[in-house]
Amino acid sequence: MIYTVTLNPALDYFVQLDQVNLGAISRSNYDYKAPGGKGINVSRVLKRLGHQSEALGFIGGFTGEYVKSVVEHEDIRTNFVQVDGDTRINVKIKSEEESEINGVSPDITEKHLDELRAILSVLKEGDVLVLAGSVPASMPADIYATLCEEARNKNAMVFIDSSGEPMRKVLEAKPTFIKPNHHELGELFSVQISSPKKAVPYAKELVKGGIKYVIVSFAGDGAILATDDQILFANTPKGVVQNSVGAGDSVVAGFLAATSENMSLEDAFKFAVATGSATAFSKEFCHRSDVEKLSQEITISIF
Numbered sequence: 001m002i003y004t005v006t007l008n009p010a011l012d013y014f015v016q017l018d019q020v021n022l023g024a025i026s027r028s029n030y031d032y033k034a035p036g037g038k039g040i041n042v043s044r045v046l047k048r049l050g051h052q053s054e055a056l057g058f059i060g061g062f063t064g065e066y067v068k069s070v071v072e073h074e075d076i077r078t079n080f081v082q083v084d085g086d087t088r089i090n091v092k093i094k095s096e097e098e099s100e101i102n103g104v105s106p107d108i109t110e111k112h113l114d115e116l117r118a119i120l121s122v123l124k125e126g127d128v129l130v131l132a133g134s135v136p137a138s139m140p141a142d143i144y145a146t147l148c149e150e151a152r153n154k155n156a157m158v159f160i161d162s163s164g165e166p167m168r169k170v171l172e173a174k175p176t177f178i179k180p181n182h183h184e185l186g187e188l189f190s191v192q193i194s195s196p197k198k199a200v201p202y203a204k205e206l207v208k209g210g211i212k213y214v215i216v217s218f219a220g221d222g223a224i225l226a227t228d229d230q231i232l233f234a235n236t237p238k239g240v241v242q243n244s245v246g247a248g249d250s251v252v253a254g255f256l257a258a259t260s261e262n263m264s265l266e267d268a269f270k271f272a273v274a275t276g277s278a279t280a281f282s283k284e285f286c287h288r289s290d291v292e293k294l295s296q297e298i299t300i301s302i303f
């Protein structure tokens, strides 16, 4: 079974406008709302790729109700812990440039965390735990490290997509898979990483530290996959980017779906990058048919 954990879900509110007038009124031409948070996005993309998962994490208030109802309407199993405050609202502004304002999480107490841990106690060998997104300020920054260690002790696989301190701390717990973008990889090592070639020594170091698969994404400039015996490069297909929110989460979902289907490593990497691009080229999330089409435009080379 695949379990996704979103400690900090969101209602993503997308607004499109010609111009942002700071210090004055701006009026949008178009807006829409969607459930957000990286683990929830992974569950939603997995479903579109034909894989079931259970979405876990903390939700609260009217925004939390909205997130839960949309996810359940898509036939995705949920087992969220209810918290007292409202799930945050993240504003995604599309104008001349894309800007994002991610909101503040409600308080998560020890009791809420205990409830989540009780839910996770069912994890067993062969299960996959996806820990994705930011960690609420009221929680310890090593929470992913703790949950990852507990899951690895049960021989479950752990996929991580996060950044900053929680990401740095989880590395020692040897997750199975991580997907930093090149900025996040640079942040981990306090360096600037401007090209796939520059990322290679850092990705290798992460693999040496015990992580089985490291995908570093470079938006439209390709991606690398590092494992203990090779570094692969994938180009990204060409297309018009409609919405890059959730594209990174789609790479995680694509790789997870492909490895669950026992694709070869090369095909799984191709499928992962195609899933990211298919979402970037869609108004919302990708569909499997788009992923399969875009996979044909990707070539995997040995770096």
Ligand SMILES: Nc1ncnc2c1ncn2[C@@H]1O[C@H](COP(=O)(O)OP(=O)(O)O)[C@@H](O)[C@H]1O
Residues within 6 Å of the ligand: 180, 181, 182, 217, 218, 219, 220, 221, 222, 223, 236, 237, 238, 239, 241, 244, 246, 247, 248, 249, 251, 272, 273, 274, 275, 276, 277, 278, 280
């Ligand atoms: N301009 C683009 N053209 C094609 N694919 C893109 C583009 N931008 C993003 N993607 C897809 O989204 C994936 C993740 O994008 P990236 O920006 O690197 O990560 P994140 O969304 O985590 O910040 C890429 O690997 C690629 O598949």
Ligand SMILES: O=P(O)(O)OC[C@H]1O[C@](O)(COP(=O)(O)O)[C@@H](O)[C@@H]1O
Residues within 6 Å of the ligand: 008, 010, 012, 035, 036, 037, 038, 039, 041, 090, 102, 132, 133, 134, 135, 244, 245, 246, 247, 248, 249, 250
């Ligand atoms: O938990 P964080 O880091 O604040 O990120 C949350 C945001 O990330 C997203 O999951 C999108 O992530 P990606 O664009 O990296 O795939 C949004 O849905 C959500 O608003």
